Amino acid sequence: MPYDKRIRKKHLRMKKLFYLCGALLIASSCGDNTKDDGKPKPANGNVYYGGVFKMNETEDFRNLYPHAITEVVSHRITNQVYEGLVKLSQLDLSVVPGIAEKWDKNEDATVWTFYLRKGVRFHDDPCFADGKGREVTANDFKYCYTKLCEPSGDNAWFSTSFKGRVLGADEYYESKTPLPEGVKGVKVIDDYTLQITLKHPYAAFLNILSTPAGWVFPKEAFDKYGVDMRVKCVGTGPFKVKIVKEGESVILEKNENYWAIDEHGNQLPYLDILKFSFVKEKKSEFLEFKRGNLDMIFRLPVEMISEIVGEPGSLKDNNVNFNMQVVPAMSTVYIGFQNMLDPFKKVAVRKAFNYAIDREKIVIYTLQGEGIAATGGVVPPSFKGYDIKAVKGFTFDPVMAQKYMAQAGYAGGKGFPKIVLQINAGGGDRNIQIAEVVQKMLKENINVDVDINVMPWGEHLESVEHAKAVFWRGAWISDYPDPESFLSLFYGPLVPELIEQRSVPNTFRYKSPVFDSLFNAAMKETDITKRYALYQQADQVIIDDAAFMPIFYDENYRLIQNKVKNFDANPMEYRDFTKVYFIPDEPKK
Numbered sequence: 001m002p003y004d005k006r007i008r009k010k011h012l013r014m015k016k017l018f019y020l021c022g023a024l025l026i027a028s029s030c031g032d033n034t035k036d037d038g039k040p041k042p043a044n045g046n047v048y049y050g051g052v053f054k055m056n057e058t059e060d061f062r063n064l065y066p067h068a069i070t071e072v073v074s075h076r077i078t079n080q081v082y083e084g085l086v087k088l089s090q091l092d093l094s095v096v097p098g099i100a101e102k103w104d105k106n107e108d109a110t111v112w113t114f115y116l117r118k119g120v121r122f123h124d125d126p127c128f129a130d131g132k133g134r135e136v137t138a139n140d141f142k143y144c145y146t147k148l149c150e151p152s153g154d155n156a157w158f159s160t161s162f163k164g165r166v167l168g169a170d171e172y173y174e175s176k177t178p179l180p181e182g183v184k185g186v187k188v189i190d191d192y193t194l195q196i197t198l199k200h201p202y203a204a205f206l207n208i209l210s211t212p213a214g215w216v217f218p219k220e221a222f223d224k225y226g227v228d229m230r231v232k233c234v235g236t237g238p239f240k241v242k243i244v245k246e247g248e249s250v251i252l253e254k255n256e257n258y259w260a261i262d263e264h265g266n267q268l269p270y271l272d273i274l275k276f277s278f279v280k281e282k283k284s285e286f287l288e289f290k291r292g293n294l295d296m297i298f299r300l301p302v303e304m305i306s307e308i309v310g311e312p313g314s315l316k317d318n319n320v321n322f323n324m325q326v327v328p329a330m331s332t333v334y335i336g337f338q339n340m341l342d343p344f345k346k347v348a349v350r351k352a353f354n355y356a357i358d359r360e361k362i363v364i365y366t367l368q369g370e371g372i373a374a375t376g377g378v379v380p381p382s383f384k385g386y387d388i389k390a391v392k393g394f395t396f397d398p399v400m401a402q403k404y405m406a407q408a409g410y411a412g413g414k415g416f417p418k419i420v421l422q423i424n425a426g427g428g429d430r431n432i433q434i435a436e437v438v439q440k441m442l443k444e445n446i447n448v449d450v451d452i453n454v455m456p457w458g459e460h461l462e463s464v465e466h467a468k469a470v471f472w473r474g475a476w477i478s479d480y481p482d483p484e485s486f487l488s489l490f491y492g493p494l495v496p497e498l499i500e501q502r503s504v505p506n507t508f509r510y511k512s513p514v515f516d517s518l519f520n521a522a523m524k525e526t527d528i529t530k531r532y533a534l535y536q537q538a539d540q541v542i543i544d545d546a547a548f549m550p551i552f553y554d555e556n557y558r559l560i561q562n563k564v565k566n567f568d569a570n571p572m573e574y575r576d577f578t579k580v581y582f583i584p585d586e587p588k589k
Helices: 002-029 072-078 138-148 169-174 205-209 219-230 282-290 302-308 347-355 359-366 398-407 430-446 457-465 484-490 513-524 528-544
Strands: 041-043 047-049 052-056 086-088 095-097 100-105 111-116 186-190 193-197 239-245 249-254 273-277 296-298 322-337 419-424 450-455 471-477 548-561
Touching: 052 296, 086 205, 095 100, 138 186, 138 193, 138 219, 282 296, 282 302, 282 548, 322 347, 347 398, 347 430, 347 548, 359 430, 359 548, 398 430, 419 430, 419 457, 430 450, 430 471, 450 457, 457 471, 471 484, 484 513, 484 528, 513 528
Parallel strands: 052 273, 419 450, 419 471
Antiparallel strands: 041 047, 086 095, 100 111, 111 193, 186 193, 239 249, 249 273, 296 548, 322 471, 322 548
């Protein structure tokens, strides 16, 4: 009909305009004046100095204050700005020295002693009396770890880091007034020696110290900026914050006083500038990458995968100007249930929903093969030694789905309330496409009506954490390379007493004494084979209770320009730009 054709033409014009606006935003956010002339400069060992590394995020960051970081975009920015005693290797995610050049532990691994490097300095900042960054000492770590154990709305890390593990941490958190000695288990031996005492052996302790919970910042910065540290960053890392324009761009510049030197005697980092833009449209992002206006993109636009990828894991022949990196991700995409509220208080309802979803079809047709159907538990198949097949997850079974609906009192879907599936904007069209498929499957297989509500990222998280959403899209990327990071999402003691209180990371508000017992036993087990066996049992408990609805295990697809070197891909998409560099462009013929 003519009317429909006019509407379609208008829609196409608006879509083209949207892509153009996205391209202009990326270009403008990357086009401000910097000291870089665009030409890499030779250094020792066949590496190069200089350059502006440009990347885009389809979600806005939420908070750049270390103790408040709960999402991956903030982490990708701040991991270049802050450091802790240890960090992770970008190559293999092993724990490597950070500000601590070495450490040792006692026989039962309950007393850890860290020896700090001398001469590590905080970034220059007006929070210091002379504007010059001072040297970092063990007292700075004592200060930050004490703040980590303070009850605060901006403290999202205590419960999954020091709580129940570091001696005196719980007592400090629960004290009505600050204890003069601080956290008993954190002791300053001298300016360059810090000792941490645990209540019991904890297998993932070094991993925890690599997270934002373990990063250091100066007291002067917190005293001056307070809550404004969500954008005012003062760390010790290879890059420091130059410009923050929320929703538009973040620009980090080289820390000229960084402590690290490479094996060839070159001062690190090699790059001059890191630039983050925040354009939400994945197709626009990819087109700008092809034009050379971005140096990398993470995840491919679903609707363009067939144009980009040929054989699994390889590019089509026409994409010769860039490289593709593919690794199985330490990431699980799921739909969450609010276990404390109707209608998902009933295990039978949660099981019915799980059996009603065809995960294989979602991966094959919706994701175009970019993922693995989540027919196991919450832990993805990216941990060596973790037998995902030992956890029996949900398969597509409409008959079983209908059986459990009837068991819950909703035979044929009659009487079941219309529910809202809340998803976050961003991520390209992938989130919406998956939500629409789930909506259709639930209607077809158990006669449940679902509305879809798309919310901005920050509002979505706020709603989920405060139990305002009962059915939502979620994803978890491991904070550190241990299955515990996933299983901690279901640890009962992390759930507050009142439903209106914020619950992080157990947003499902799931409680199971059996799960908690297995989880606690695994935390104290130092033998990795025995620990993984306990993890698998705990994972199975979650599935048996249908505490959530796993959809797929992600795979990390990343495209980088050919000139980018030393930028290793890993299952966590953990980024460390300290040693990333550009090689000069080849002369055009």
